[in-house]
Amino acid sequence: MGGRGRRHRGGRSHRNQSEDVSRENVPKPLKSFDSSIQNRTWSNLDLEEYYKEQKIVKAEEWDSFIDILRKPLPAAFRVNSNGQFCHEILSILENDFVKSLQAEAVESGELEAIKPLPWYPNNLAWHSNFSRKEIRKNHTLERFHEFLKLETEVGNMTRQEAVSMVPPLFLDVHPDHFVLDMCAAPGSKTFQLLEIIHESAQPGSLPNGMVVANDVDYKRSNLLIHQTKRTCTTNLIVTNNEGQHFPNCNSKSALSIIASDKYHGPIDQLLFDRVLCDVPCSGDGTLRKAPDIWRRWNSGSGNGLHSLQVVIAMRGLSLLKVGGRMVYSTCSMNPIENEAVVAEIMRRCGCSVELVDVSDKLPELIRRPGIKKWKVHDRGVWYRSYKGVPKLQRDSVLRSMFPSGKSDKDSTTGAGSNSGEMASIRCDESAEEEVCDLPLERCARIVPHDQNTGGFFIAVLHKVSPLPDFQEKLYQRRNARGRNSDTVVAQPEENTKEIVVEEAASDNGLKLEKEPTNKEGTVELAKEVPPVHGKWKGLDPVIFLRDETVINGIKSFYGIRDESFPLNGHLVTRNSDTSSKGNVKRIYYVSRSVKDVLELNLAVGQKIKVASVGLKMFEKQSARECEAGSCSFRITSEGLPVILPYMTKQILHATMVDFKNLLQHKSIKFPEFVHPEFGQKAAEVAEGYCVVILVDGTQKLGSETVKVNSSTIAIGCWKGKASLTVMVTTVDCDQLIQRLRC
Numbered sequence: 075m076g077g078r079g080r081r082h083r084g085g086r087s088h089r090n091q092s093e094d095v096s097r098e099n100v101p102k103p104l105k106s107f108d109s110s111i112q113n114r115t116w117s118n119l120d121l122e123e124y125y126k127e128q129k130i131v132k133a134e135e136w137d138s139f140i141d142i143l144r145k146p147l148p149a150a151f152r153v154n155s156n157g158q159f160c161h162e163i164l165s166i167l168e169n170d171f172v173k174s175l176q177a178e179a180v181e182s183g184e185l186e187a188i189k190p191l192p193w194y195p196n197n198l199a200w201h202s203n204f205s206r207k208e209i210r211k212n213h214t215l216e217r218f219h220e221f222l223k224l225e226t227e228v229g230n231m232t233r234q235e236a237v238s239m240v241p242p243l244f245l246d247v248h249p250d251h252f253v254l255d256m257c258a259a260p261g262s263k264t265f266q267l268l269e270i271i272h273e274s275a276q277p278g279s280l281p282n283g284m285v286v287a288n289d290v291d292y293k294r295s296n297l298l299i300h301q302t303k304r305t306c307t308t309n310l311i312v313t314n315n316e317g318q319h320f321p322n323c324n325s326k327s328a329l330s331i332i333a334s335d336k337y338h339g340p341i342d343q344l345l346f347d348r349v350l351c352d353v354p355c356s357g358d359g360t361l362r363k364a365p366d367i368w369r370r371w372n373s374g375s376g377n378g379l380h381s382l383q384v385v386i387a388m389r390g391l392s393l394l395k396v397g398g399r400m401v402y403s404t405c406s407m408n409p410i411e412n413e414a415v416v417a418e419i420m421r422r423c424g425c426s427v428e429l430v431d432v433s434d435k436l437p438e439l440i441r442r443p444g445i446k447k448w449k450v451h452d453r454g455v456w457y458r459s460y461k462g463v464p465k466l467q468r469d470s471v472l473r474s475m476f477p478s479g480k481s482d483k484d485s486t487t488g489a490g491s492n493s494g495e496m497a498s499i500r501c502d503e504s505a506e507e508e509v510c511d512l513p514l515e516r517c518a519r520i521v522p523h524d525q526n527t528g529g530f531f532i533a534v535l536h537k538v539s540p541l542p543d544f545q546e547k548l549y550q551r552r553n554a555r556g557r558n559s560d561t562v563v564a565q566p567e568e569n570t571k572e573i574v575v576e577e578a579a580s581d582n583g584l585k586l587e588k589e590p591t592n593k594e595g596t597v598e599l600a601k602e603v604p605p606v607h608g609k610w611k612g613l614d615p616v617i618f619l620r621d622e623t624v625i626n627g628i629k630s631f632y633g634i635r636d637e638s639f640p641l642n643g644h645l646v647t648r649n650s651d652t653s654s655k656g657n658v659k660r661i662y663y664v665s666r667s668v669k670d671v672l673e674l675n676l677a678v679g680q681k682i683k684v685a686s687v688g689l690k691m692f693e694k695q696s697a698r699e700c701e702a703g704s705c706s707f708r709i710t711s712e713g714l715p716v717i718l719p720y721m722t723k724q725i726l727h728a729t730m731v732d733f734k735n736l737l738q739h740k741s742i743k744f745p746e747f748v749h750p751e752f753g754q755k756a757a758e759v760a761e762g763y764c765v766v767i768l769v770d771g772t773q774k775l776g777s778e779t780v781k782v783n784s785s786t787i788a789i790g791c792w793k794g795k796a797s798l799t800v801m802v803t804t805v806d807c808d809q810l811i812q813r814l815r816c
């Protein structure tokens with residue numbers, strides 16, 4: 075539909091249901107690649123020594139490995155499978171650019187300039203032989219660059235590193251799944267997850283599944299909100315919780331006891347069928363794309379992230395349903411952030427979690443088994459085993475970093491026990507090299523020289539039974555204590571009666587509004603109705619719109635029947651939209667699954683910090699534009715594809731010539747349309763927002779003859795006193811005009 079995948083401009087900026095993305099959130103462009111300084115900036119002796127020692131590639135491959143790390147990353151991109159013009163775009167790539175760019179490929183000694191990634195389903199993902207900078211700067215690639223730019227801008231394509239596309243494919247998501255993306259920003263994988271959730275949905279029908287895209291960083295979340303808006307989804311909640319403390323939303327828990335008396339929703343507890351745990355990492359797999367990492371890299375950054383990665387992954391597993399699947403991934407090549415984390419969570423979970431062997435999936439994706447032997451490096455010293463770690467260093471070098479994960483609490487000796495000797499010791503030779511006894515070979519490591527990509531790591535985990543009790547209780551204890559330790563020791567805890575008082579406190583600077591507590595220290599929830607005022611400072615609360623005058627006004631103006639497309643209970647607003655009662659400015663539509671989760675979240679005291687939810691469907695018109703009798707809410711471009719199949723009023727059908735004229739001239743007086751019949755119908759429709767649908771030559775101009783389907787092209791317009799005016803951004807107009815020329 076013309077409205078699909080639209081990009082919006084000029085809307086008022088709103089921090090939480092954010093429209094805009096500040097420039098500082100946009101990933102910095104690739105630093106200019108100048109071969110004269112390449113060797114100086116694209117090298118780091120510590121990194122080289124580290125990876126030689128860790129033996130993630132064989133000695134004979136070393137040169138190929140390090141050479142390719144010094145070459146800029148070829149650009150890759152994906153075609154949005156739900157985009158209305160998906161097939162046209164694939165056809166342009168296959169029939170135009172594959173051929174027209176061929177000369178460039180030959181010049182650089184390659185066979186093809188662009189080609190589909192063989193392991194990605196349906197040829198939707200593509201590899202190019204040009205770096206992003208080459209595409210930007212090389213004049214012969216100008217047309218290709220323009221094409222990529224425009225299609226990305228209107229939401230038909232996404233530029234994404236090839237290896238970063240892998241985790242959602244291993245997650246095996248179905249349209250009815252509840253999916254948690256724990257560390258989601260800037261959102262390229264969330265976008266893929268949403269595509270899968272919506273895969274088989276017909277226009278207007280909403281899948282049963284949903285995605286919760288969480289990221290602790292609200293600025294980065296704004297980027298995600300912007301990115302995913304192009305999917306026109308009603309099935310997404312963007313949240314700003316710390317992944318490792320993502321709340322328990324359980325209406326039956328002691329904390330929620332008061333609310334649960336009033337709560338009769340279909341979900342008692344928020345658990346997920348799938349969890350994506352794409353954790354913060356040192357990012358050395360992205361060296362080819364972000365060369366400044368060469369300068370900054372040291373082994374300490376991976377060591378420093380290990381504990382956080384473990385606790386985020388553990389939280390993901392406890393939020394996973396039994397029988398569910400979690401993918402753990404990083405864009406780091408470092409075993410301390412990868413195999414060591416996976417081994418530690420396997421140890422903590424015992425038999426309740428299995429590593430899934432996915433070696434038969436995506437056979438064309440070249441990857442290597444996870445390694446079972448590695449060492450730990452800290453401040454110039456290599457350790458083969460935890461035994462050798464001096465006491466003073468056991469704060470930074472943890473037993474979970476080693477392959478066996480075993481501690482030796484009594485050991486006071488070892489390579490570095492005397493701090494005076496440390497500097498001269500390169501390795502604790504006395505200790506035996508450890509080998510992990512877990513099936514880490516089932517993990518997948520993607521190394522850059524195998525298929526000219528970045529580096530990446532993936533582990534697929536299956537939850538076969540509830541986690542050991544003490545792991546769940548550990549989470550509660552840590553929250554109750556104020557959670558200032560990420561280096562959690564996996565030991566059984568006896569007293570778990572303590573109740574979470576501040577489920578997600580203010581570790582990251584967000585302050586909770588003060589809530590009343592009772593004598594047990596539990597949060598007392600409002601007795602009558604769930605709280606609606608902002609609990610999280612800086613985040614507007616989510617409020618269900620119950621104003622019948624507004625809802626009925628919309629229903630009757632657009633001819634929407636509740637039995638076909640329910641509005642009651644599915645419309646929400648944010649606090650800043652309602653500066654005074656009845657003055658709602660923006661209305662968001664949420665799918666049933668999202669509605670159920672929001673209601674549960676309200677019942678348990680708004681534990682989840684909701685940054686953005688659902689799809690902006692209606693926007694208030696200014697009083698000047700609204701004549702008496704017309705509806706004061708227009709439909710947004712992103713909402714149109716979802717609601718159009720259910721609209722029975724305010725619809726006009728135009729032939730190609732009138733449709734194109736409208737796009738070109740933006741505003742046309744009724745008598746000036748080529749088909750007077752169309753001008754007549756436009757004059758008759760009620761003043762205010764209306765939709766113009768393009769009909770082909772064989773169809774009549776009567777509304778009842780045209781059924782809306784996935785290829786329907788429609789635009790929002792404003793019917794004024796004497797003319798019809800297009801309500802579509804210039805970029806979208808231009809894109810549509812170009813498309814209609816094809």
Ligand SMILES: C[S@@+](CC[C@H](N)C(=O)[O-])C[C@H]1O[C@@H](n2cnc3c(N)ncnc32)[C@H](O)[C@@H]1O
Nearest residue numbers: 257258259260261262263290291316317352354
């Ligand atoms: C590797 S990036 C995620 C990339 C993302 N999955 C994508 O595909 O676009 C890691 C993200 O983790 C976020 N993060 C860092 N610490 C976190 C935490 N404790 N909980 C949740 N997110 C966290 C960062 O803000 C960052 O956006």
